[in-house]
């Protein structure tokens with residue numbers, strides 16, 4: 001999946017989260033981070049959706065590591081990033097010394113790395129002993145809870161076919177001596193209504209939607225927009241994702 005292309009331009013708007021949704025994730029990080037200060041690695045940080053929130057909430061430096069030029073270009077300008085340093089690079093070769101980070105935050109990224117075992121070995125190397133690697137994503141427990149998935153069955157199929165299972169990810173961590181210490185299901189409000197959800201999904205800022213052919217995407221949008229039009233009073237759209245913490 002090429003994140004330097006069209007998706008980079010739509011990602012910030014198409015994947016924007018309300019502040020309370022971001023807080024539900026930083027609250028979860030707080031439960032797993034422990035008291036010690038030190039830098040956090042935001043792996044595959046994209047446009048920095050979580051980077052500044054982590055730096056602000058915990059008062060620590062955050063290194064936002066992102067391979068796609070287009071995504072880094074969409075991040076907030078240098079002067080307004082707080083304690084966030086953006087860096088070009090991939091999870092398979094993290095440009096940092098051993099034990100440089102107190103924790104790693106990896107949101108919706110491990111399914112994109114080309115070499116998962118190598119990436120996980122790098123995370124093991126750059127996180128200090130006992131530091132958590134916090135993996136945010138949609139796995140088996142929440143796959144059916146993606147609020148737009150029922151309108152785009154082909155996209156759900158792509159995710160099942162292409163993305164590593166949590167079992168495979170856990171095996172990669174186990175191979176470097178890290179085990180899951182926690183597995184939380186966390187709810188967030190993604191949109192204020194079905195109409196807002198449809199507008200957001202229409203930006204196509206999700207890799208599984210980007211990989212659909214245009215006809216399948218248009219058909220899914222027609223189904224989603226019909227559901228939005230049928231909504232008589234707006235109901236916030238909530239969804240759940242998982243946070244798996246490896247130590």
Ligand SMILES: C[S@@+](CC[C@H](N)C(=O)[O-])C[C@H]1O[C@@H](n2cnc3c(N)ncnc32)[C@H](O)[C@@H]1O
Pocket residue numbers: 003015043044045046047048049050065066067068071089090091092106107108109112113114
């Ligand atoms: C779905 S986006 C998630 C971005 C961000 N973590 C978030 O939650 O908004 C996936 C990101 O992973 C990045 N990515 C792809 N391959 C990668 C790799 N090998 N190492 C690190 N990041 C990678 C992509 O460029 C993209 O920005």
